[in-house]
Amino acid sequence: MKKTKKPKYKKNKRKQQKQQQKANEAKEIKELEQRLKLEKPPPTGNDLKINNEEDVNNFLENYRIRYKPVKTFSELPISFNTKKGLSFNNFTQMTEIQRAAIPHALVGRDLLGAAVTGSGKTLAFIVPILENLYRSRWTSLDGVGAIIISPTRELALQIFTVLEKVGQFHSLSAGLIIGGKDVDFEKERVSLMSILVCTPGRLLQHMNETFGFNCENLKMLVLDEADRILDMGFAETINAILDNLPLQRQTLLFSATQRTTLTQLMRLNLKNPEYISVHEHAEKSTPERLSQFYITCQLDEKINVVYSFIKTHLNQKILVFLTSCKQVKFFFEAFRHLQPGIPLLHIHGNMKQATRTEIHDDFCKKKRAVMFTTDLSSRGLDFPAVHWVVQVDCPEDVDTYIHRVGRTARNESFGSALLILCQSEEPEMISLLQLRKIVLTKIEINDDKMLSIQTALQGLLSKFPQLKYFAERSFVTYVRSIFFQKNKKVFQLEKYPLDKYSQSLGLVSTPKIKAIKREISKKKRKEIDIEEKQEKKDQEKQKQKQGIPRDEKIMLRENRDVLSKDWLKLKELNENEEDFLTKKEDGVHNYLTSEELNNENQIEKIRSKQRIKIGKSGLTTKYNKKVVFSDDDSDENSNQNLDENQNLDENQNLNENENLDENENENQNLDENLNQNQNQNQNQNQFEPYSSTTFDDIQNFRKSVREKIQKSDQEDRILENKKLKQRRLKKKLSEKGLDFAVENIKEKQELNEPKLLEKKPKKNQKKSKKVSTKFQENSLENMEQNSLENMEQIAMKLLHNNL
Numbered sequence: 001m002k003k004t005k006k007p008k009y010k011k012n013k014r015k016q017q018k019q020q021q022k023a024n025e026a027k028e029i030k031e032l033e034q035r036l037k038l039e040k041p042p043p044t045g046n047d048l049k050i051n052n053e054e055d056v057n058n059f060l061e062n063y064r065i066r067y068k069p070v071k072t073f074s075e076l077p078i079s080f081n082t083k084k085g086l087s088f089n090n091f092t093q094m095t096e097i098q099r100a101a102i103p104h105a106l107v108g109r110d111l112l113g114a115a116v117t118g119s120g121k122t123l124a125f126i127v128p129i130l131e132n133l134y135r136s137r138w139t140s141l142d143g144v145g146a147i148i149i150s151p152t153r154e155l156a157l158q159i160f161t162v163l164e165k166v167g168q169f170h171s172l173s174a175g176l177i178i179g180g181k182d183v184d185f186e187k188e189r190v191s192l193m194s195i196l197v198c199t200p201g202r203l204l205q206h207m208n209e210t211f212g213f214n215c216e217n218l219k220m221l222v223l224d225e226a227d228r229i230l231d232m233g234f235a236e237t238i239n240a241i242l243d244n245l246p247l248q249r250q251t252l253l254f255s256a257t258q259r260t261t262l263t264q265l266m267r268l269n270l271k272n273p274e275y276i277s278v279h280e281h282a283e284k285s286t287p288e289r290l291s292q293f294y295i296t297c298q299l300d301e302k303i304n305v306v307y308s309f310i311k312t313h314l315n316q317k318i319l320v321f322l323t324s325c326k327q328v329k330f331f332f333e334a335f336r337h338l339q340p341g342i343p344l345l346h347i348h349g350n351m352k353q354a355t356r357t358e359i360h361d362d363f364c365k366k367k368r369a370v371m372f373t374t375d376l377s378s379r380g381l382d383f384p385a386v387h388w389v390v391q392v393d394c395p396e397d398v399d400t401y402i403h404r405v406g407r408t409a410r411n412e413s414f415g416s417a418l419l420i421l422c423q424s425e426e427p428e429m430i431s432l433l434q435l436r437k438i439v440l441t442k443i444e445i446n447d448d449k450m451l452s453i454q455t456a457l458q459g460l461l462s463k464f465p466q467l468k469y470f471a472e473r474s475f476v477t478y479v480r481s482i483f484f485q486k487n488k489k490v491f492q493l494e495k496y497p498l499d500k501y502s503q504s505l506g507l508v509s510t511p512k513i514k515a516i517k518r519e520i521s522k523k524k525r526k527e528i529d530i531e532e533k534q535e536k537k538d539q540e541k542q543k544q545k546q547g548i549p550r551d552e553k554i555m556l557r558e559n560r561d562v563l564s565k566d567w568l569k570l571k572e573l574n575e576n577e578e579d580f581l582t583k584k585e586d587g588v589h590n591y592l593t594s595e596e597l598n599n600e601n602q603i604e605k606i607r608s609k610q611r612i613k614i615g616k617s618g619l620t621t622k623y624n625k626k627v628v629f630s631d632d633d634s635d636e637n638s639n640q641n642l643d644e645n646q647n648l649d650e651n652q653n654l655n656e657n658e659n660l661d662e663n664e665n666e667n668q669n670l671d672e673n674l675n676q677n678q679n680q681n682q683n684q685n686q687f688e689p690y691s692s693t694t695f696d697d698i699q700n701f702r703k704s705v706r707e708k709i710q711k712s713d714q715e716d717r718i719l720e721n722k723k724l725k726q727r728r729l730k731k732k733l734s735e736k737g738l739d740f741a742v743e744n745i746k747e748k749q750e751l752n753e754p755k756l757l758e759k760k761p762k763k764n765q766k767k768s769k770k771v772s773t774k775f776q777e778n779s780l781e782n783m784e785q786n787s788l789e790n791m792e793q794i795a796m797k798l799l800h801n802n803l
C-alpha cells in the first residue's frame, strides 16, 4: 500500500511547534539557572528552623544572599514539567527532608541525607535528578546521566514507579534493571536510558557484559539505603561499580540510619558533602505516630503468641518479620492449615521475582491481611496502611529494628509495632534501643486470649511430611541464626530451651544441627592449635633461658667483631702488647670503635689476671688430671674440661652471668690461655710432660677453634669493607652530583662484590694472619678501586639515561 503523504502545512506546523518548545525550554532553563544562582542556599545551611519573618531576615542578613527557605514544591526553582508531575500525584507540601535536601542537591552539592522511615526521602533525590538532567538538556544520545542504586529489587521497583509518576511530563528515558528479569531484553535498551534504577548486582553485570554500555558521562549517583549498600555484603560489587564511574559527578546518599563510616565515604569520593540529618535532635529515632510495644515470653511459647495475636487482630493489616526464609515458609504453611480467618501471604528471597512482585502488589492492595516476611521487606518498602508490624524474632541490631517498624506509621499515618522477646534477650536489647532514643512499652499477655496450637501442629506434621520438613528446617535455621549472631549479650544460645522449642513447633524429636557441631569442633580445634603453639613457644623460651651449648653459641654470635679483633692480638702474644695495639690503631683503626677499644682494655686486664693465676697454680698438676680428650672429643666437653683444668673459673663465671658478647671473650680467653700454655711448655719445658695424645688433642682443638675464629673474622672484615666502600662510593658520587644513582649502585654492588671478596681470602688461608690480612686489604683496595670505576661508569650511564 502506498503511504499517504502528510500535507506540507501540517509538517511545518509541527516543526514550528517543536522550535517553539525548544525556545521555551531554553528560556526556562536560563531563568532557572539565574534563580539557582541567586537562591543558592548557604553551604551547611539547614533552613528548617526558619519559620517566621524575623528569622528569615536574620538569615538573609547573615548570608547576604537572596535565598528564601520554601515549604512547597511550587516555590522551588524547578521546571514546569516537574511541578506538574508532582501536583498530578498530590505532592504539594514538602516534607522536612525534602525541604532541607532538595535546595542543596539542585545546585549540584554532594549530600548525606538522614531522616526517619517514611519521611519522603525518595522524592528528595528524584526531583533533583529530573531537574539536573533537564537543565543539562540530556538526551538518550548522551548515555546514562543518573544511576539510583537500591539494595533490594522491590525497593528499586518502588523508586522506579515514583520516578515514572513524577517524571511523566519530561522527555527523559528511564529504565529499571534488577535481577530476576530478562537480561537480554535489558541489554538492548540499557545504553539508551538517561536514568537507571537498579540493584548493585545487575548493574555490575551490565557493566561487565553489555556491549556499548558505559557510564562515562554520568552526572549523578544516588544510593538509597546507603548504609546497607555500603556495608560488607555489597562491598566488592560497589567497589567494582565505582571503578566504572567518573569521579566528576554529584553523589547523594540517603538512609533512615546513616551509619556510613568515613572509609566507606572515602570510596565514594564525596566533595564537601552536606550532612542533612533532619531528625537528629528529635526525641525519637522512629516516627512520632508510631506506638511501640514489647512482650517477653519463653521461646517455646512464641508460636502460640503469634497465632493468638493474629486471631485477635483479624481486621488489620499485619506484617510479621521472621529471621529466615525457612521460618517464613513454615509459619505460612502451618497457619494456612490452621485457618485463622484472615488472608495470609508470605514473601522471601528464595521466591521467583515474578511471584515476589505479585505478592508485594497483592499485599499493597489488601485492607486486611497477614504477610510473613524476612528482612527482605524491612527497608524502604512503602506498603500502604499497615496497622501492625510484629517482630517474632529479635532483630540483630537496632538499625534492623528501626527499618522493620518503619513499614508502618509512614508519612502522616499512624501505626503500631510489637516486639516479641525471649527473657534472656530482654535486658540487653531494651537498653540498646533506649540508647538510640527508642522507648517501648512493655505489655503483658492476656492469658484468657492465649491459644495453644501445639497439639494441632503435631497432628498436622504427622499428616503432612512436607510440613514436618518445613518445621525441622525452620528450627535448624533459627538456632543457627542465634549461633551466628554477632551480639552475644543479646543472643546467648545456652539460654534458649531448644528441646521445648522444637516440641512447640510440633516436632517429636529435636533436630540435630550439624553446622553448629562442626563450628564448635572447629573452634575447639583452633583453641587446641593455639595452646600447642603457645606451649612450643614457651619451650623455646625456656631453652633460650637455659642457654645454648657453647659450640652453637660460636655460630650464633651476632657481633663477632670483638672476638676477631682480640684474636689478632693473640697472634702477637709474644710481641710487645703496646706495639700490637699501636699497630692496630694505626693500621686497622677504621674498623675499631671506642667501645671496642674499651673492651680490649678489659680483656687485657682479665688476661693478666689469668696469667698470674696460671703461674700461681702450676699447670703441670692440672694437666695431669686431664684425661677427657682421650675419652670424649666433643668440642663442648673439651672446652668445659679445659676450663676446669686450666683454672679459668673466674672467666667462666663472668661469662655465664653475662651476655653473648661476653661469651666471645670467654672463647678468646680460652684460646689465649692455650697459647700461653703452649708457649710456656715449648719455651720453658719445665712442666711434667703429659701424654702425646693429650697434647695433640689440644693442638687439634686449638686449630679447630682458630679456624672457626679465622672464618668469622674474615666475614667480619668483608662486611666492614663493604660498608666502608659503600660510604666512600656514596661520597664520591655525591661529590660528582650523582646522588640519584646511589640506590641503583648499591644493588649492583651487592650482586657483584660478595663473590670477589669471599673467594680471594680463601686462597691464603694457610698463610699467617698478618699476611692474609695484608692481602685482604690490598685486594680490597684494588677491588674497591675497580668497583668504584665500574660504579662511576654505571652512574654515568644512569645519568645519561635519565637525561
Ligand SMILES: Nc1ncnc2c1ncn2[C@@H]1O[C@H](COP(=O)(O)OP(=O)(O)OP(=O)(O)O)[C@@H](O)[C@H]1O
Pocket: 090, 091, 092, 093, 094, 095, 098, 115, 116, 117, 118, 119, 120, 121, 122, 123, 255, 256, 379, 380, 381, 382, 406, 410, 411
Ligand atoms: N511531599 C509529600 N507529600 C505527600 N506525601 C509524600 C510526600 N513525600 C513522600 N510522600 C509519601 O510518603 C510515603 C513515604 O515516602 P518514602 O517512601 O519516600 O519514605 P522514605 O523516607 O524513603 O522511607 P524509608 O526510610 O522507609 O525508605 C510515600 O507513600 C510517599 O508517597
